Amino acid sequence: MSGDSQRFTRLRLEGVTRRFSGTAALSGVSLTIEQGEFIALLGPSGCGKSTALNCIAGLLPLSEGSIWLDDSRLDTLPPQRRGFGMVFQNYALFPHLSVRRNVAFGLQMRRLPRGEIRQRVDAALRLVRLADQADKLPGQLSGGQQQRVAIARAVVIEPSLVLMDEPLSNLDAKLRLEMRTEIRRLHQSLGLTTIYVTHDQEEALSLADRLVVLRAGRVQQVGGPEDLHTRPANPHVADFMGYRNLLPMVAGPRGGATVLVEGGGLRWHGTPVGDINPGQAVVAAARPEDVRITDPGDPSAVPAAVEVVEYQGREVAIEARCARGTLLHLRADRRYAPGCPVAVTVDPERLLVFPAGAGNGEEP
Amino acid sequence: MAQPAAWRHRMAERGVDWQLLLLGPATICVLGLFVYPFCYGVGLSLQPEGGDVLASYRRFFTDAYERDTIWTTLRLALPAALFNVLASVPIACRMRGRFRGRRALTTLLVIPITLGTVLTAEGLLNYFGPTGWFNRILLSTGIVDTPVRLTNNVTGVMLSLVITGFPFAFLLIGSYLAGIDPALERAAATLGAGGWQRFWRITLPLLAPGLATTFCLTFVLAFSVFPSAVLVGDPAGTTRVISIAAYHAAYEAYDYSLASAIAVIMGVIELIILAAVLGWRSLLYTGSTRGKG
Ligand SMILES: Nc1ncnc2c1ncn2[C@@H]1O[C@H](COP(=O)(O)OP(=O)(O)OP(=O)(O)O)[C@@H](O)[C@H]1O
Ligand SMILES: [Mg+2]
Numbered sequence: 001m002s003g004d005s006q007r008f009t010r011l012r013l014e015g016v017t018r019r020f021s022g023t024a025a026l027s028g029v030s031l032t033i034e035q036g037e038f039i040a041l042l043g044p045s046g047c048g049k050s051t052a053l054n055c056i057a058g059l060l061p062l063s064e065g066s067i068w069l070d071d072s073r074l075d076t077l078p079p080q081r082r083g084f085g086m087v088f089q090n091y092a093l094f095p096h097l098s099v100r101r102n103v104a105f106g107l108q109m110r111r112l113p114r115g116e117i118r119q120r121v122d123a124a125l126r127l128v129r130l131a132d133q134a135d136k137l138p139g140q141l142s143g144g145q146q147q148r149v150a151i152a153r154a155v156v157i158e159p160s161l162v163l164m165d166e167p168l169s170n171l172d173a174k175l176r177l178e179m180r181t182e183i184r185r186l187h188q189s190l191g192l193t194t195i196y197v198t199h200d201q202e203e204a205l206s207l208a209d210r211l212v213v214l215r216a217g218r219v220q221q222v223g224g225p226e227d228l229h230t231r232p233a234n235p236h237v238a239d240f241m242g243y244r245n246l247l248p249m250v251a252g253p254r255g256g257a258t259v260l261v262e263g264g265g266l267r268w269h270g271t272p273v274g275d276i277n278p279g280q281a282v283v284a285a286a287r288p289e290d291v292r293i294t295d296p297g298d299p300s301a302v303p304a305a306v307e308v309v310e311y312q313g314r315e316v317a318i319e320a321r322c323a324r325g326t327l328l329h330l331r332a333d334r335r336y337a338p339g340c341p342v343a344v345t346v347d348p349e350r351l352l353v354f355p356a357g358a359g360n361g362e363e364p
Numbered sequence: 365m366a367q368p369a370a371w372r373h374r375m376a377e378r379g380v381d382w383q384l385l386l387l388g389p390a391t392i393c394v395l396g397l398f399v400y401p402f403c404y405g406v407g408l409s410l411q412p413e414g415g416d417v418l419a420s421y422r423r424f425f426t427d428a429y430e431r432d433t434i435w436t437t438l439r440l441a442l443p444a445a446l447f448n449v450l451a452s453v454p455i456a457c458r459m460r461g462r463f464r465g466r467r468a469l470t471t472l473l474v475i476p477i478t479l480g481t482v483l484t485a486e487g488l489l490n491y492f493g494p495t496g497w498f499n500r501i502l503l504s505t506g507i508v509d510t511p512v513r514l515t516n517n518v519t520g521v522m523l524s525l526v527i528t529g530f531p532f533a534f535l536l537i538g539s540y541l542a543g544i545d546p547a548l549e550r551a552a553a554t555l556g557a558g559g560w561q562r563f564w565r566i567t568l569p570l571l572a573p574g575l576a577t578t579f580c581l582t583f584v585l586a587f588s589v590f591p592s593a594v595l596v597g598d599p600a601g602t603t604r605v606i607s608i609a610a611y612h613a614a615y616e617a618y619d620y621s622l623a624s625a626i627a628v629i630m631g632v633i634e635l636i637i638l639a640a641v642l643g644w645r646s647l648l649y650t651g652s653t654r655g656k657g
Binding site for chain 2: 057079082083084094109110139154157
């Protein structure tokens with residue numbers, strides 16, 4: 001029956017579109033996933049991540065487009081014939097079955113011998129550290145434990161593809177880090193191809209081989225963690241990847257690899273992303289970590305006044321306001337008193353300059 | 365001293381909730397309107413015209429004509445309740461989710477509730493009677509040569525019980541089904557379960573307590589059948605149900621003691637059946653039906 005051990009080399013999404021009563025939750029998503037890859041689907045709430053996952057799992061029919069597993073068409077198969085494991089955003093554990101029988105369910109459907117089921121269920125429960133809770137009902141577990149049962153239930157069938165919908169969102173910070181490592185280890189030891197949905201960019205960066213950034217149902221950028229971290233394709237991706245300073249500015253003349261941008265009392269050099277002509281409206285993006293407090297004598301220094309100081313352990317996060325009212329987010333290695341005048345600057349290679357409106361159209 | 369919150373908490377720990385005192389007036393009404401007449405009836409049943417305290421009961425059980433009304437009633441009520449529940453399950457399952465015409469279909473299925481037994485019985489007599497449309501169609505198409513008897517017998521009463529009881533069962537089961545998280549079936553599907561396996565292993569176990577409750581309610585409705593047993597049944601013979609026996613005793617023989625005894629016996633039989641079904645129900649999983657605890 002379903003291909004639990006059926007291996008494939010490539011999963012292909014072609015123009016996958018899903019509409020809910022006329023409005024598209026997913027439009028024209030094309031993506032190729034190689035066997036063994038760990039892909040993170042990343043995007044803000046409501047951007048269509050769960051919808052994409054449900055389409056791949058077969059729980060939602062497509063409005064347009066197709067999904068291919070190597071050369072066989074997948075999107076016409078019912079979910080039970082696809083043999084994918086799925087971890088649901090709200091667990092979906094069977095409330096009337098014990099933890100053990102929840103995990104065993106997929107194996108029973110595959111009609112495996114009893115002894116093997118028992119052995120594999122025990123192994124899966126040990127993996128998620130729930131061996132001592134095996135005989136409880138899901139309702140008797142904490143949220144985090146339930147989520148781990150859901151993970152065990154999905155991976156115990158050793159599916160050719162695992163779909164995870166924000167599996168760590170309900171765990172506390174410490175457990176989240178541990179489970180993150182666990183999931184990565186699971187991926188490496190079982191070689192399970194994984195599509196992992198999250199809205200946490202840090203989680204996505206640390207886990208995934210490749211990230212797919214979605215916004216309003218469209219793919220914004222696909223790339224490795226470093227690509228996305230250092231070279232976001234448009235201001236939306238930049239915003240999502242932690243570029244908290246998004247400054248509307250106007251481009252000046254180009255000088256070599258950099259371009260001068262001005263606006264809001266700032267005058268900095270930045271690295272253009274895409275075609276930038278002098279006089280064009282642009283968005284300049286910089287991470288708080290890349291905005292530095294410098295010596296007032298520095299030619300690129302801009303005077304600003306510290307407004308809010310947040311202690312964050314190794315460093316402090318500062319919000320500073322420039323003379324013309326622009327608010328900048330930056331980091332410093334020591335505390336400054338609110339109101340204290342500082343001079344701030346950004347290295348030209350760390351200030352990305354996008355044409356204003358990039359990423360709003362059909363496709364960048 | 366004055367720590368009302370802590371005090372209330374301490375009482376709550378012992379299961380004492382003073383706000384339940386607000387139910388007092390309602391309890392008095394129930395006592396006055398239900399418990400007193402009930403006790404009065406029981407008392408009446410124990411005061412026969414002649415003989416000892418249990419004479420009325422003995423008369424009922426020694427007279428085969430009277431005693432058999434129990435079986436007649438059970439033979440009608442149990443299959444009717446079972447059928448209503450079993451027929452509602454697939455229909456209610458199919459009608460989950462949103463589709464065009466859902467409201468119209470639900471209305472159509474539920475409308476017999478509003479008709480009342482007498483109107484239903486009249487309709488049955490006209491439609492299924494020996495000269496009704498149903499038989500005329502059968503005769504004119506040559507499927508049968510003599511009219512099929514569908515009224516004034518057990519079939520007629522059964523039809524009436526199904527028509528009036530099905531909407532209740534359907535509505536109740538529909539709402540039990542709506543309480544089951546649809547994500548559970550989806551999860552089962554991704555784990556390789558086909559439609560039947562999803563139904564047997566996920567939906568049915570979660571629905572079973574609801575089915576038991578629904579069965580009890582439709583059974584009680586069917587057990588006290590009276591109008592349709594008289595109107596579309598054969599009240600002197602095959603459909604002489606226990607409520608008819610009670611009616612005869614009270615209003616034709618004017619033997620209130622026997623009538624009360626029959627009413628008490630009716631109640632006891634109902635209680636036995638309900639206890640059996642609810643006892644079975646208590647063995648089932650009856651907790652949350654959501655995927656998230
Ligand atoms: N069954 C549905 N009917 C109508 N609209 C829906 C349905 N499911 C999703 N949508 C819409 O589709 C869009 C994408 O929803 P989706 O659940 O995929 O978001 P998401 O990216 O998973 O968000 P989150 O991070 O909050 O889970 C949303 O705007 C949502 O309102
Ligand atoms: Mg989601």
